[in-house]
Each structure stands twice: as structure tokens, then as C-alpha cells.
Amino acid sequence: MKRLFVAMALVGLLAVQAFAADTIKIAITGPFTGGSAPMGASMRDGAKVAIAEINAAGGVQVGNRKMKFEVIERDDEAKNERGSLIAQELASMSDLSGVIGTVNTGVCLAGDKHLKEKGITKIITPAAGSASMTQWSKAGVKDLSIFRFAAHDGIQSGMVVEEAINRKFTKVAILYDSTNYGVSGRDDLLNQIKAQGNKLEVVANEKFNIGDKDMTAQLVRARSGGAQAILIWGIGPELAAVANGMAKLGMKEPLIGGWPLSMSNYIDNAGKNGNGTLMPQTFIEEPITPRAKKFIEAYHKAYNVTRIPSPVSAAQGYDAVYIFAAAVKQAKSSDTHKIKEALEDLREPVPGVIAIWQKPFSKWDPANEETHEAFRRAQVVMGMVKDGHVVFGNDADRQRLTKSAAAPKRK
Amino acid sequence: MTTSIVPQLIVSGAMMGLIYALVAYGFQLTYATSRSINFGQGELVMVSAFFSLTLTKLGLPYWLMIPGGLLFGVVLGLFVERAAVRLALEQKSEGWVLLTIIMGLFFFSAAENIWGRDDQPFPTPITSDALHVLGISITPLEISVAVGVFTIMGLIELFKRTTLLGKAFEAVSVDRDAAELMGISTTHTVMLSYGLSGLSAAVAGILVSPITTVGPTMASVLVLKAFSVAVVAGLDSGFGVVLVGLFLGSLESLTSYYVGSGWREAPGLVLLILALAVRPTGVFGKAVIRKV
Numbered sequence: 001m002k003r004l005f006v007a008m009a010l011v012g013l014l015a016v017q018a019f020a021a022d023t024i025k026i027a028i029t030g031p032f033t034g035g036s037a038p039m040g041a042s043m044r045d046g047a048k049v050a051i052a053e054i055n056a057a058g059g060v061q062v063g064n065r066k067m068k069f070e071v072i073e074r075d076d077e078a079k080n081e082r083g084s085l086i087a088q089e090l091a092s093m094s095d096l097s098g099v100i101g102t103v104n105t106g107v108c109l110a111g112d113k114h115l116k117e118k119g120i121t122k123i124i125t126p127a128a129g130s131a132s133m134t135q136w137s138k139a140g141v142k143d144l145s146i147f148r149f150a151a152h153d154g155i156q157s158g159m160v161v162e163e164a165i166n167r168k169f170t171k172v173a174i175l176y177d178s179t180n181y182g183v184s185g186r187d188d189l190l191n192q193i194k195a196q197g198n199k200l201e202v203v204a205n206e207k208f209n210i211g212d213k214d215m216t217a218q219l220v221r222a223r224s225g226g227a228q229a230i231l232i233w234g235i236g237p238e239l240a241a242v243a244n245g246m247a248k249l250g251m252k253e254p255l256i257g258g259w260p261l262s263m264s265n266y267i268d269n270a271g272k273n274g275n276g277t278l279m280p281q282t283f284i285e286e287p288i289t290p291r292a293k294k295f296i297e298a299y300h301k302a303y304n305v306t307r308i309p310s311p312v313s314a315a316q317g318y319d320a321v322y323i324f325a326a327a328v329k330q331a332k333s334s335d336t337h338k339i340k341e342a343l344e345d346l347r348e349p350v351p352g353v354i355a356i357w358q359k360p361f362s363k364w365d366p367a368n369e370e371t372h373e374a375f376r377r378a379q380v381v382m383g384m385v386k387d388g389h390v391v392f393g394n395d396a397d398r399q400r401l402t403k404s405a406a407a408p409k410r411k
Numbered sequence: 412m413t414t415s416i417v418p419q420l421i422v423s424g425a426m427m428g429l430i431y432a433l434v435a436y437g438f439q440l441t442y443a444t445s446r447s448i449n450f451g452q453g454e455l456v457m458v459s460a461f462f463s464l465t466l467t468k469l470g471l472p473y474w475l476m477i478p479g480g481l482l483f484g485v486v487l488g489l490f491v492e493r494a495a496v497r498l499a500l501e502q503k504s505e506g507w508v509l510l511t512i513i514m515g516l517f518f519f520s521a522a523e524n525i526w527g528r529d530d531q532p533f534p535t536p537i538t539s540d541a542l543h544v545l546g547i548s549i550t551p552l553e554i555s556v557a558v559g560v561f562t563i564m565g566l567i568e569l570f571k572r573t574t575l576l577g578k579a580f581e582a583v584s585v586d587r588d589a590a591e592l593m594g595i596s597t598t599h600t601v602m603l604s605y606g607l608s609g610l611s612a613a614v615a616g617i618l619v620s621p622i623t624t625v626g627p628t629m630a631s632v633l634v635l636k637a638f639s640v641a642v643v644a645g646l647d648s649g650f651g652v653v654l655v656g657l658f659l660g661s662l663e664s665l666t667s668y669y670v671g672s673g674w675r676e677a678p679g680l681v682l683l684i685l686a687l688a689v690r691p692t693g694v695f696g697k698a699v700i701r702k703v
Contacts, residue, residue, distance in 0.1 A: 033528035035626075077528075178673075206672045211632040213623050216423035217667035217675075220416055237530045237624055248541040249419075249548045269532050269624055 023070035024060060024334045026051075026324065027090050028317075029101040031078035035210075035236035038263045038309035039103045043126055044073065046314030047100055049298050050321035060325045063332040069325075072096075078103065080110035087111030091118045097334045098122060100320050103313070104235070105129025106180040112146050121340040123324060125149040125316040128156060128259065129181045130188055133369040144364040144372060145340045149320045151375040153233075153258065156280040157188035158196070160231055160256050163278060163382060165199050167254075169229050173204035173222030175215075175242060177234035182207075185233030185258055203227050212238055215245035223251055232257035240269035247273040254278060262383055262390045264309040274385045278393050281383035282375065283315035283354050285390065288402045295353040311390065319352030323360060323374075326350045344371075355379050415546030420668050421661040426553045428660020429560045433615045434630070434637035435644065435652045436564055437608040442646040443584035444597075444604040447496055447507045451515025453634030455491070455609055458518050459484040460616030460625045461526045464533055473536050481613045487518075488609020492602055500601065522627045530629070533620035552621055559618045560653075567607055568649055580604065639679045643686040645693020655694065 028047055030040030051069045054060060059068035074090070076083040083102070090099055091114040099115060099122040102108050108127050115122050116136070124132055124146065130153045136144050164172055174189055176182040186205070193200045203225025206218035219242070222230055230253055232242060239261055246255070254276055260266065261279040270277075285308055287293035295318060299308055308314045324339070326346055331338040343361050350357040360374035370376075381401065382393035392398040437452045449455070463480035471479065495514045499506035537555050541548040571577040582590040583600040591597050615633075623629050636659065644655035659679055667675040686693060 033523075035530060037529055208672060209675070211628070212675075214423055214427045214664065217420055217664050218672050220419060221668055221672075224416060237626075240624075244539065248539070248550050250541060250543065265530060269530070271532075 022067065024062075024067050024097045024328055025070050025072060025093070025095055026097055026321075027072040027074060027099045027101075029074045029076055029083070029086055029090075029099060030103045031107075032073070032075040034078050035265065036078040036103045038265055039126055039260070039313040040075075040078070040101075042308055042310040043101060043103065043313040043317035045303055046295075046299065046308075046317035047321045048317075049295065049302055049314075050318045050325075052302070053298070054321070054325055060328050062328060062334060067328075067334060069321075076102070076104075076107050076111075078107065080104075080106045083107030083111040084114070087114040091115050091120060095334075096120060097328065097336050098324055098339055100125060100317065100324065102127045102132075104179075104181065105132050105184065108132035109135060109180065116141070116144065116146055119143075119145045119337050119340065121145045121147070121324075121327075121336045121343065123147045123149050123320045123343075125320045126259075126310075126313045128153050129184050130154055131180065131184050133372060136364075137366045137369045140366045141364075142366065145336070147343060147361055147372045147374070149316055149323065149360070149374045151259070151280055151282050151380045152373055153185055153188045154192075155375060155377055155380055156258055157185060157192045157233075158377070159280045159380060159382065160258070160278075161189065161192040161196050161200065163256055164229050164231065165196060167229070169200065171201050171203050171226050172229045172231050173206065173225060173227035174202055175204075175206050175208065175218055175222070175230055175232045175234070177236070177238055178207055178209050179235055181235050181258075182233050189231055189233065208234070208238055208242075210236060210238060213241050215242050216249070218242075219245050219249055219251060222253075223249065227253060229253050230255050230257075232261070234258070235260045237265050237269050239266045240274070243270035243273040243277065259312055259383075261385070262310065262312060264307070267385055267388055267390070270385075272387075275387065277385040279383055279390075280380050281312055281390060282380055283312050284381065284383055284392055284398075285311040286392070286398075288398060289353075291351065292353050307389065315353045319350075319354050319357065322352055323350050323357055416668070417665075418545070419547050420664045422547050422549060423553075424661040424664025425657045426549075426556060426660065427663070428640075428656040428658065429557055429653070430615060430619050430633060430656075431636040431640045431659060432653045432656025433560045433564070433611060433618075434633055435641040435656060436649060437611045437615070438637065438641045439644075439646050439649055439652055440567070440608040440611065441496075441601075441604045444580060445496065445500055445601040447500060448511070448641075448646075449488075449491055449496075449514075449605070449608060450508065450511040451491065451518060452608070452612055452637070453630030454515040454518035454522075455484065455487050455612035456616045456619075456630040456633065457625075457627060458487060458522055458616075459609075459613035460533065460620045460629065461522055463613070463617050464531065464620070464625050465526075467534055473534075477617060480617050481610055484609040484611075484613025484616070485606045486609070488605040488607070488612065489602060491609070492605035496601070496605065497598070519627055526625075526627075528627055530624040530626035533625050535621040537621070539621070556618045556622070559614055563611060563614045564649060564653065567611070576603070636679060639683045641693075643682050643694060645690075645695045647693070648695035651693070651695025 055068045059066040074086040128150050176186040204221040256278045259279050327339045327342040331342040344363045362371045365371045381397035383390045384393035438448045462483045466476040466479045495510035496507045539550045539552045579595045640656045644651040662678040666678050
């Protein structure tokens, strides 16, 4: 009797696998509701634009046949514990090809270990906190199935400090929120200030909590210290409270910080007080290249909007899917382990909206997280808020990108 | 410039404190008549704010939206009283504690499903361009909060002190049984207090939303602070609540500046512990001697 059961279970399993093998199962996770939703939902929607394009063309060429993508969506609500549960659920799926997503660094820290244990390939996008990759290098992990497709905070904080130095500032204030992202961003900023020659004096180092609305105390401290710019690392609508608080106090110093400053809930809630805010961006919603134009139009049409809530997240979601698809094609398999091998050694360039990706990843080396990081300084530009949109902060960047679309080169 | 730092911190903090006080006042109103508190008061603030936002989106001008929002608050307050409080009080049980919490959770889920979980800006004709008075920056929006809080509390207190219905309200809060014997319907008075409490929640929602944005979690921080204020002030005095609210708000702001922004929440908690340990009836509370 027992043997019969086992046999039946085996047959059942085989049947399920045979059925599932017709599609490439890919999970998209992120906060689709709540304060981080503009990033999560834009990432998901950008990824789905890419998936729709690929499926409409018949799917990915896997060996001698074409396979379509099948999407599993999970909303982690930006909560670490939800993220952990979702990762456990995904890790238990035997036929999952990979995972794309996660916005919140804390969610990466809570969940990714479950995926890594089973060797499930995950491309993190757009979570930028350094800790989500350095946790693996610190632990000395030998083999890693987690990749990142986002301008990590190391790059971003470097650019923020660089911008402040370029503007000849000598005194700055650092404001950060109490999340994992905010605290690790503050550390990155302090490290970068040191690394770039200690040219900036930090006159105030101030924290705020999620949900705080009154930032007067922190801002007054910055002002009385003589800060010429506010460097800020935070993730939610509190950023708008800072911009509004500065306007109230008549502070005209520029606000420079991590890329969540490009989110619609910052831009909308800060209104005109947000003008001039600077933040690193991987994608600006301007049709400067034909591929960008096509993507922006497809997104606007599919979701009936005139502005992408978070263009960076959407573009990264889109490109991540194409890179993943290229890996599936090269691996000639929907097996997640083989896809991981292929991702570490992508032979053909992948044209995306952000760049043409040539060998974005290489074999994991615990001494160097950059092996699993796709972005370098060259793919990131400074964006600036202007009348409800994010535009190029420096015109030089715009011209560089327009040119590079013609002749792609990766540093 | 340096001389204006302390007043600036006090004023900005006090504005937040007034909002805590208004929510705490909602607790005080119902506690006075029925010795019960709506633990879902924060959700009333949130749902009223969402409802008012919807009215605005339907094209109603700001000044017409306000009565609509306020009426909605009153109705919600009455609903809570009928559904969660009345039966528990009749049976002299403490069931209202759990029931009002459940009611709050219910409103929270309802709001998430109807309006979504995103924080939304709340349009207002009152400008947020700062005015500079005596070296202090303050926005008309903040002034409107102060004016609104004092107006609504002043009106309710005036009503309690001068009208016949108000006197009944006072009578019930002094002694329920004696009031009942004098022919005052305690049920109706409790209803009235919950209606007024809902009204103050709606006022809070409409006033603070342009500053805090509207979202399902908008009141969760406020309501915790309001509890501190209510406990520290004692639940007997409406104006005590205002004073403690102002004090707590300013203290938070000053702590944040002088001790460090990570310590912002600390003074509220210290005050709460001190109050419970030293003066459980609250700073402005009256020690009640129950005669049996």
C-alpha cells in the first residue's frame, strides 16, 4: 500500500513537471502596496512589459523550442517578515526558474538566504542598499545565485558626495531614516566622504523615523551648523516632509540623496518644494534613444499613464527580464542552476533601455561583490526634480547617453 | 538667527502637539460620560480624512467638503457607540475595550480595500508658503491647525457649559446614577459624547491631512502619542489635554535638537511612565473617591 502511494506521488510529480516544463516560471516580488509601492509596482510593470514583448514574439528560444514566461507575483508590502515568508514559499517550488525583484534592503536581508540555500537564481532590482550583497561577501559564500541589477548605494553615495564636492561645498548635513536602507546609506556616505579626501565636514548627522512629519529639529541643527547642502538617505514620504520643512524654514540649500527622491510620492507630496532635488538615476523618462522611446510608449500605453511612477524601477525591471531571458537562451534550459551559470558568463550583449549590457555579471568572487553587480558608475547619471518630473541634472550626461546608444561601450 | 532656534523648535513641536491633543480630546469626551474610550479613535481620524478626500475628488470645493466630512465623523462616532460600546456598558462589562479595537481594525481593513494603501496628498486652499514672524517660520497651514483645534474644542466646551444639553453632559460625567435619577437619559448623553468624539476625529483628519498626507497608517503614530497625552493629562480635563499636548510636542522637538534625533520618542515615554508611577489620575485629573 505504502509503495503504491509513493509510486502515485512520483507519477504525480513527474506529470506536474512535464506540464510546467512548457513555460519558464518566473516570480516577481516587491511592495506593490504601501509607501514603497511606486518602486515595486513600476518594477513589476516594467518587467511585465518586457515579458509581454517576449511572449508576443513566441517566447524564448530554449534549445530547439520556444518557451513562454509565466509570472508569479508576490506582494511583500515592504515588510521584512512578509519577504521572508515569500522567499520560503518560492524556495520550495521545484520548477521555479528564477526571481526578479525586491525594493527594500531589509526584505533582501530577511528573505534571500532561503533562495540562496536552494540555489535559486534571483536578480535583485531595484533594492540598492549595500548590505544586500555585502552580506554574502562578509560571510565568505563560495557559490551565489543572487545577482543585483541596480545602482548600489556604493555608487550612489559616491556620486552624491562627488556632486557636493563639485559644487565647492565644504559643510554638509546628513539626514537618514531609521530603516536598514537609511542607516546603511549613512554609513556609505560617511565612508565616501573619507574615501574622497575628507573634503566635506559633516556638521549634523540626524535621524528621522518612518511616519515623522515634523523635521524642524533636524533641519535647524543642519542650519545652525552652517550646512551648505543636505545629503539625505531615506525611502518614503518622509523625504517630502524634509523638503517641505526646508521650505518652511526658508532653507535654500540643495537636497542631494539616494534615488528614492525620484519617486512619485516624493515629487507629488513635496510639490514645488521638490524642485532642484538631485539624485542618482539609472534611467530618465526622456525618449533620447529609440529603445527608450519604444519602452516609455509601451509602458504608458499598457498602464494608461502619462508618467511612470518610478522610471528607474520600471527600466531596471524591463532590462532585468531581458538579461534573464538571454541567460535562459544561453543555458538552453529553464533550470534555475543552469541559468545562474549562464548569467555569470553571458556571451552575447543584451540590448536594454538603460544600456547595451555586455557581460553584466561574472563568476562570483566573495572578495569582490562587483562580480554579481551589473551597474558601474558609467551607467548612472544625476537626475533632478523639475516641475513634477525627473530630468537630467547635467546636460553632459544626456549627450553622453544619446551618443552611447549609437556606439555602446561598457567600462 | 541663533536666538530664534529655541522658539522655532517650540512652535513647530507645539503644532504637532496640538494634533496629539485633538485626538486625545476625543478620548476625553467619551471617557467623561461613559468611562469608556474608543481605542479605534485613530482609525476614525483616518477614515474621515479619506472620506473628505473622496468628497474633494468628486469636485466639492474645500469649504463645502468640510461639513460633509464632519457629518461623516459624527455618524461614525455614533456607529461605534451603537455597535461596540452600548451593550457592553449596559452589562457593566469591559467588552468595549476589545470591541473598539476590533472596530478600529475593521475600519483599517475597509480603508485599505476602498482607498488603497498608498499615502496620498490632500489638497487644500491654505498655502504652505512660510510666514516669518519674529524670526520664527510658520506656515498658514500650521496656523489653520491651531485655529481649528482651538475653535472646535472651544465650541464643544462652550456647549457643555452653557446649553441645557451640555449641562446634562456634565451631570452624567459627574455622576451617572444621580443624573439618571434626575431624568437625564445616560444612553442619549453617551451617544452625544461619541458623536462629538467622532466630530473631533473628523476635524483632526481634515486639518492634519495636508501636512501628514492621507494613508491607512496616517494615524497610528498620532494615536500612540495621543494616548500618552491623555494619560499624562488625566481624562477629566479638556484643557489639560491641550496643555500637555503642547508641552509634549515642544519637548519632543527640543529633545530631538539637543539630545539627538534618535531620542525623539523618549520624552513621551518617560512622561508616561512618570505619570503612571507618580500620579495615575493624571496631572490635571481629579482623584475620585468612590462611595459605595
